[in-house]
Amino acid sequence: MGNLKLTNVTKAFGALTVLHGIDLTIDDGKFVVFVGPSGCGKSTLLRIIAGLEDISAGGIEIGGRDVVQLSPAERKIAMVFQSYALYPHMSVRKNLAFGLENLKFKRSEIETRIAEAARMLALEPYLDRKPRQLSGGQRQRVAIGRSIVRNPDIFLFDEPLSNLDAALRVQTRAEITRLHRQLGTTMIYVTHDQVEAMTMADEIVVLNGGRIEQVGTPLELFDNPRNLFVAGFLGSPRMNILKGKVTALGLAGVTIDAGYGAPLTASIDPAAAKVGQAVLVGIRPAHFAIGNEGLPFVVQYHESLGTETYVYGTLEGRGEQIIVHQTGHFAPRPGDLLRIMPLPGRVHVFDPESGLALPQSVSQRSDAHEHA
């Protein structure tokens, strides 16, 4: 059973605490991605699960077993390292066999498992090659193969795609996802790349400063970020943030004046807001519609990616930087004045002091769940 339970996991290096009481439960068979900026503690957390780092306090259970005192080999985990960590003096076959030999498997069983992993990862032609004779993508597959042959309860991936070029990264991403479906084993994957997180994960754990900011499915996090950090971290380009003030409370939400003469409506639980309350309004670039009314947006420049266009500019007057996403070809000129209006139900509202999102209205929450 590859379920994992972390209870109040704390890690300190001397006076520096890098993980502050992490509580997390991961169900068997899930693909969970730890995501966060550099230094947020995601790799440390993965290494703690692997047993490569000790914890300062807390508990770790894998498959219901307390593993805190167990060595990495005893935890029934396998890890794919960022650098692949293949043994350079051994052939691919020996790299795959090494762990099984250490565990005193029979030669016939070792050969069977190697053949199976090689078939699964299309490594048969390379079994007698040394790692230096392989491309980056092939090395990556060998590293994954080394994990597969051990038939672990949990696979751990530490930024495994960061050394690959963009095209190979997309391909390997798909291969890992396919592998997860095929094996059905729990996988925990660390990345700082939100696209990897969004495309691969059953669940995303967003970490920041050694704390979990939010756990949820990719769309839950995208649609309902718990706070400003998650809202800004997930989604590319990042969410636009405007200052505003609540001007009216209604049954379905609240009205916010952002100071541009065009009131914004947000589907926020009216009980959670007060008239006159200062708020931060978050709107993703893709959630603006260009029309005849709305916020006055002065174009600075645009980026055309063929199927989509990002328009960069400022709001007329206060000059807040805004990015607007449009599908297809769109070529405004610098200095053009456009009117942009947030799509209904796509306005996020945050408390400027705590950074927490104001709770959505009941109808919006149920919509979001259906959407997810």
Add this chain to the structure above:
Amino acid sequence: MSTPKATDFGGRALDFVMGIVEAPINGFERLMGRKRMPYLFLAPNLILFGIFTFLPIAIAVGYAFTGGTGLFVSERPFVGLDNFRQLLQCEDYLRPGSCRESLFWTAIWNTLWFVGFNVAATLLVALVTALILNRAMAARGFFRAMFFYPVLLSPVVIGLIWKWFLDRNGLLNAFLQMLGVPPEIFLLDVGWSRFFVVVVSVWFHMGFYTLILLAGLQAIPKDLYEAAAIDAASPRRTLFRITLPLLGPNLLVVLILLMIRSVQIFDEAWVLTNGGGPGTANSFIVQYIYQMAFGSDLRLFGLASAASVLMGLVLLALTLIQLRLGRKMES
């Protein structure tokens, strides 16, 4: 703001020097052509090497084919391969007494014996020390410096220190007497003296080889050990299947350097054993060469040169092996 000033000063000084040398360098370049210019810059070193290294080698090779006791070439008759014949003439090479130059063959066997034990012991001690120093431990820097310190000493000083330590009235005997063990005259006993020549050599040189091995150990990526830990490798298997194979190139360099250095054993052993004693138990090949040429007014420069040439060939072979294996490992 001293840095900008220093930089300005450095820049001005460089401009000044370049201003002086630019004209003559340009002149040479016009005279010799651009392609030959690198040789101009290499010339000073080549001249020094020529005078102090290549010329003596050439003289030694030439002297190996001459006889007599004269110092200058003009005083030395050409004898062809006589010196080599004298050195290599032997009924049974395993019995130096049956050889025409019995001292030469005694020295060869003593040297081979020493090379075998010294290489094995130094390699083992340096490897174990490097493995220990590579671990996270308190005062690691201090211990690294401590093990390297003897390398900085003069071989004669090393010989004298250990002689003082091992003498009849030395520190070791004083210590043994404290324990109630009767004193031993270590340097007059064949077995003990040979043992301590190896001990002293190991102590003297291990710091240097430890450093090479430590550099090799530190170049092994840490994540390989982490992968091995996840792969359930025991410490013994990690050592023999990960560390030692990856340390291979460094071990090879150390092995060859050690062999070359061991074949050249002379100064510290000479001082320690009062010239190779007891008897000829610690008489080595370099000592034989020295004694033939400069010891007891023998002035057998031809014989000594022939022995040097033979030893040089052995060292050349070892160096070529090192280069070839080194390249093979790199590729």
